[in-house]
Amino acid sequence: MKPNKKSALEEKKPLVSPETTSSAAIQKIKEKRAKKTNPEHLVRQILAGNITALSQAITLVESKNNLHLKTANHIINNCLPHSGNSIRIGITGVPGVGKSTFIEALGNYLTTKNHRVAVLAVDPSSSITKGSILGDKTRMEDLVKNENAFIRPSASGDSLGGVAQHTRESIVLCEAAGYDVIIVETVGVGQSETAVHSMVDFFLLLKLAGAGDELQGIKRGIMEMADTIAINKADGDNLKAAKLAKVEFNRALHLYPLKVSRWQPKVVLCSALKNEGISDIWNVVKLYISQTKENNSFSDKRKEQNTYWFLQTINDALKQEFYSNSNIEIELQKRILQIENSKISPFTAARDLLQLYYSSKEI
Amino acid sequence: MKPNKKSALEEKKPLVSPETTSSAAIQKIKEKRAKKTNPEHLVRQILAGNITALSQAITLVESKNNLHLKTANHIINNCLPHSGNSIRIGITGVPGVGKSTFIEALGNYLTTKNHRVAVLAVDPSSSITKGSILGDKTRMEDLVKNENAFIRPSASGDSLGGVAQHTRESIVLCEAAGYDVIIVETVGVGQSETAVHSMVDFFLLLKLAGAGDELQGIKRGIMEMADTIAINKADGDNLKAAKLAKVEFNRALHLYPLKVSRWQPKVVLCSALKNEGISDIWNVVKLYISQTKENNSFSDKRKEQNTYWFLQTINDALKQEFYSNSNIEIELQKRILQIENSKISPFTAARDLLQLYYSSKEI
Numbered sequence: 001m002k003p004n005k006k007s008a009l010e011e012k013k014p015l016v017s018p019e020t021t022s023s024a025a026i027q028k029i030k031e032k033r034a035k036k037t038n039p040e041h042l043v044r045q046i047l048a049g050n051i052t053a054l055s056q057a058i059t060l061v062e063s064k065n066n067l068h069l070k071t072a073n074h075i076i077n078n079c080l081p082h083s084g085n086s087i088r089i090g091i092t093g094v095p096g097v098g099k100s101t102f103i104e105a106l107g108n109y110l111t112t113k114n115h116r117v118a119v120l121a122v123d124p125s126s127s128i129t130k131g132s133i134l135g136d137k138t139r140m141e142d143l144v145k146n147e148n149a150f151i152r153p154s155a156s157g158d159s160l161g162g163v164a165q166h167t168r169e170s171i172v173l174c175e176a177a178g179y180d181v182i183i184v185e186t187v188g189v190g191q192s193e194t195a196v197h198s199m200v201d202f203f204l205l206l207k208l209a210g211a212g213d214e215l216q217g218i219k220r221g222i223m224e225m226a227d228t229i230a231i232n233k234a235d236g237d238n239l240k241a242a243k244l245a246k247v248e249f250n251r252a253l254h255l256y257p258l259k260v261s262r263w264q265p266k267v268v269l270c271s272a273l274k275n276e277g278i279s280d281i282w283n284v285v286k287l288y289i290s291q292t293k294e295n296n297s298f299s300d301k302r303k304e305q306n307t308y309w310f311l312q313t314i315n316d317a318l319k320q321e322f323y324s325n326s327n328i329e330i331e332l333q334k335r336i337l338q339i340e341n342s343k344i345s346p347f348t349a350a351r352d353l354l355q356l357y358y359s360s361k362e363i
Numbered sequence: 364m365k366p367n368k369k370s371a372l373e374e375k376k377p378l379v380s381p382e383t384t385s386s387a388a389i390q391k392i393k394e395k396r397a398k399k400t401n402p403e404h405l406v407r408q409i410l411a412g413n414i415t416a417l418s419q420a421i422t423l424v425e426s427k428n429n430l431h432l433k434t435a436n437h438i439i440n441n442c443l444p445h446s447g448n449s450i451r452i453g454i455t456g457v458p459g460v461g462k463s464t465f466i467e468a469l470g471n472y473l474t475t476k477n478h479r480v481a482v483l484a485v486d487p488s489s490s491i492t493k494g495s496i497l498g499d500k501t502r503m504e505d506l507v508k509n510e511n512a513f514i515r516p517s518a519s520g521d522s523l524g525g526v527a528q529h530t531r532e533s534i535v536l537c538e539a540a541g542y543d544v545i546i547v548e549t550v551g552v553g554q555s556e557t558a559v560h561s562m563v564d565f566f567l568l569l570k571l572a573g574a575g576d577e578l579q580g581i582k583r584g585i586m587e588m589a590d591t592i593a594i595n596k597a598d599g600d601n602l603k604a605a606k607l608a609k610v611e612f613n614r615a616l617h618l619y620p621l622k623v624s625r626w627q628p629k630v631v632l633c634s635a636l637k638n639e640g641i642s643d644i645w646n647v648v649k650l651y652i653s654q655t656k657e658n659n660s661f662s663d664k665r666k667e668q669n670t671y672w673f674l675q676t677i678n679d680a681l682k683q684e685f686y687s688n689s690n691i692e693i694e695l696q697k698r699i700l701q702i703e704n705s706k707i708s709p710f711t712a713a714r715d716l717l718q719l720y721y722s723s724k725e726i
Contacts, residue, residue, distance in 0.1 A: 077711055224587070319681065348439065350673050
């Protein structure tokens with residue numbers, strides 16, 4: 001390109017990217033790379049604990065390219081026999097509760113105990129906010145430099161179903177790479193908690209002490225999922241309130257029917273910032289694991305979770321197929337209007353649409 | 364038939380039903396009746412408050428005969444514009460809590476206040492136990508004789524989805540017949556509560572006071588659904604324990620995040636047997652209705668529920684179609700075994716089955 005005349009009055013032409021980085025070219029390079037990926041080689045590298053290979057495989061899992069997905073499937077199925085030997089911990093809590101600080105404290109503590117820790121995230125909101133959790137790795141400054149820790153933010157631009165599936169598959173890869181504690185972070189939007197709860201062994205709810213109104217922040221049903229509630233920032237002036245909150249939560253947790261695992265959820269105080277109470281929480285996790293392994297609910301739960309993801313994936317796909325059908329899309333809105341105006345019963349409307357769908361499939 | 368020889372030593376031949384009641388004959392009669400049903404006439408009779416016509420229409424709704432279902436659809440859609448003007452109350456509680464006695468007391472009380480009360484049930488277990496709730500109408504001796512009350516037990520031999528759908532449709536018919544309070548009874552099996560919760564305006568959980576272990580009886584998540592908890596049998600020696608339970612439940616309910624309706628669930632004492640506290644509960648229901656009508660959450664919830672049933676019916680049918688496919692049935696078990704033995708990831712297995720399903724549909 002020829003430069004413009006050098007004058008401050010002259011406006012610069014907008015920058016044009018050189019041709020080699022045009023989107024078509026990028027696509028070409030990506031396809032070449034995809035073809036070049038040798039899955040057997042990647043699997044070997046992952047099993048050897050190579051972080052670059054692990055990251056590369058997770059990128060394949062998250063890809064929308066069919067060739068990538070095929071490779072990803074192959075890698076996952078080959079890593080499967082080497083997976084499962086970890087403790088999977090889900091962590092949730094409203095923004096401001098100190099999740100990042102807590103995970104950093106827990107992660108660093110675990111590496112001093114010779115554990116290798118992987119931190120993943122299920123955060124569908126990141127597609128809008130461009131990564132509200134884990135996106136900014138600098139929030140875990142120490143852990144990110146720790147050679148026994150692997151941090152991977154949630155991929156953006158995906159539905160909850162997509163993010164959850166990718167995270168579930170990434171767990172397998174991390175375990176095959178030798179990480180023996182997997183932490184899955186999520187943020188209180190109800191459905192993402194359910195997804196994370198269905199992929200971890202132990203579910204931790206982070207809370208703050210307060211006048212009670214902080215409870216408004218959590219969505220219904222989440223407290224029932226918790227295997228333990230950790231009240232964070234239990235230090236200094238907060239300590240008294242935290243101790244009161246502990247009593248109250250304990251009482252509330254006892255009102256719930258006992259879980260299948262027969263585990264009675266605990267309430268623990270901690271201060272992630274001051275590194276206090278972290279070992280207590282880890283002791284609770286260890287107690288939980290040994291208790292549930294002893295009564296077999298640990299392995300039962302994992303089996304159930306696998307079947308859950310199997311059926312869930314099928315059910316999601318069936319719905320996706322139906323609702324994205326162009327005939328259905330138009331009729332659906334019409335029927336909802338008719339239902340709202342009491343012109344047709346929801347069941348008749350459903351039967352009509354199903355008839356339309358299956359007759360269109362038979363051609 | 365010729366009688367046997369009259370001797371006490373001679374065994375009687377087993378009774379053989381006369382031919383006219385053979386199953387083929389019954390089928391014939393049923394079909395004749397179905398043909399004879401004049402839906403326009405039935406709708407007129409229902410709107411006039413004719414109980415026989417109402418019962419007949421509900422039987423059509425519950426039928427598995429396609430001709431009946433078509434007639435039922437027609438009737439429901441014609442009753443729809445005359446429905447909706449009622450208060451729909453869901454009632455649940457573990458066996459032994461006194462549900463029948465409570466519903467009888469509430470129902471009789473309401474008829475003295477010039478209400479017309481319909482009592483329906485969602486009880487999929489009745490297909491096994493042949494009607495564990497409402498089946499034995501004699502348990503509501505007075506209410507069943509009350510001319511302003513209509514009691515209809517759950518049809519047996521159906522899945523939860525089926526029972527729930529029939530009850531949801533029966534609500535429309537009862538409302539069209541002039542019943543302005545609809546009570547839907549269910550029994551604590553978790554999923555049936557969710558179904559009932561999705562078809563009523565107000566959800567009441569019946570409890571007993573006790574040492575705390577009675578809480579084990581309710582399934583997880585049910586306490587969160589309750590708009591009010593009524594502690595029954597709060598009389599005599601139980602009164603003190605009931606008052607303590609009230610404090611405890613109130614505290615627990617305050618720990619939950621506020622509902623969309625901004626209604627703070629209440630705890631009320633009652634003794635259905637002694638007819639105490641029934642009017643208090645009705646006052647709570649009235650307060651709830653006026654409060655939610657004022658902030659529009661009443662109508663918003665009903666709209667949401669209609670859409671819920673519309674989509675739920677579609678989603679159930681899509682799954683039904685998939686899982687009853689003969690190719691799928693065989694492969695499904697194989698894949699679950701492979702998943703359990705870590706031979707294949709749940710996601711790969713799901714993708715394989717979906718591919719098989721859609722390719723078989725395209726022929």
